[in-house]
Amino acid sequence: MTSLLTALVHGPGSNDRVAGRANTLRAGVxxxxxxxxxxxxIVVGVAGASAGTHAVLVxxxxxxxxxxxxxxxxxxxxxxxxxxxxxAAHGGASADDANPWRAALASAGAFLTGGxxxxxxxxxxxxxxxxxxxxxxxxxxxAATGAAGARLGGAAVGRAVIRTLVGGGLALALTWAIxxxxxxxxxx
Numbered sequence: 664m665t666s667l668l669t670a671l672v673h674g675p676g677s678n679d680r681v682a683g684r685a686n687t688l689r690a691g692v693x694x695x696x697x698x699x700x701x702x703x704x705i706v707v708g709v710a711g712a713s714a715g716t717h718a719v720l721v722x723x724x725x726x727x728x729x730x731x732x733x734x735x736x737x738x739x740x741x742x743x744x745x746x747x748x749x750x751a752a753h754g755g756a757s758a759d760d761a762n763p764w765r766a767a768l769a770s771a772g773a774f775l776t777g778g779x780x781x782x783x784x785x786x787x788x789x790x791x792x793x794x795x796x797x798x799x800x801x802x803x804x805x806a807a808t809g810a811a812g813a814r815l816g817g818a819a820v821g822r823a824v825i826r827t828l829v830g831g832g833l834a835l836a837l838t839w840a841i842x843x844x845x846x847x848x849x850x851x
Contacts, residue, residue, distance in 0.1 A: 690738045692812035694770035696805065697734060698777030700831045702726045703801040704838040706785040710793050711842025716786065719793075723782040730778060735771035742766040780804050798835055805831045 705726040709719050742763035749760050781801050788796035809827035813820040 688812070688815055690734075690742075690766040690770040691773040692808060692815075694734050694738075694773030695777035695808045696812075696827060696831075698727070698730060698774035699780060699801055699804050699808065700834050701730050701774075702778035703781035703785075703797060703831070704834045706781055707794055707797055707835050708838030708842035710785055710797070711839040712846030719785055720782075723785065727775065727778045727782060731771045731774040734774045735767040738770040739763045739767040777804065777808065794839060798832075801831060801835065802828060 702723055706719050706723040709722045740763075742761045746761040746763060750756055781797050781804075784800035785793055785797040805827040806824050809824040810820045812818075813823035
């Protein structure tokens with residue numbers, strides 16, 4: 664994951680300004696974390712409802728593709744607005760303007776990379792091990808992205824890891840509980 668984020672940050676044109684790299688780094692870290700948590704929360708919630716493998720596959724695949732597109736669009740719109748503001752402030756376009764396409768691609772690629780991990784984990788595990796295995800894979804992946812983001816950004820690793828683990832763990836616990844409640848009560 665660190666090499667993916669480094670490639671996204673320092674990609675072609677290493678003369679990009681620091682703010683452009685920061686946008687790409689933010690988009691990549693956010694995309695990876697969101698991919699891991701969003702897809703995991705959905706597949707754990709569906710698995711909590713005791714759904715079959717096909718339902719988990721469909722829900723997880725939809726979350727993976729829908730989330731990647733959503734992240735790319737969100738980053739594109741956000742960074743385009745930033746670029747427009749930069750151009751207005753400087754009186755026109757410049758080589759240093761924020762790059763919305765780079766941020767969009769970084770976010771979507773990172774979302775897909777992160778999101779595929781819980782989907783594969785939940786599909787490979789069987790029976791009662793499906794949710795615990797997925798939670799373990801997700802927590803390890805979140806620790807890695809938290810640490811990678813902190814190192815690349817020059818921040819404290821421990822805080823970043825704890826932050827991602829707490830947030831991800833909470834999301835998984837809540838969606839599993841909802842899935843389990845709806846699955847055992849016959850749904851809505």
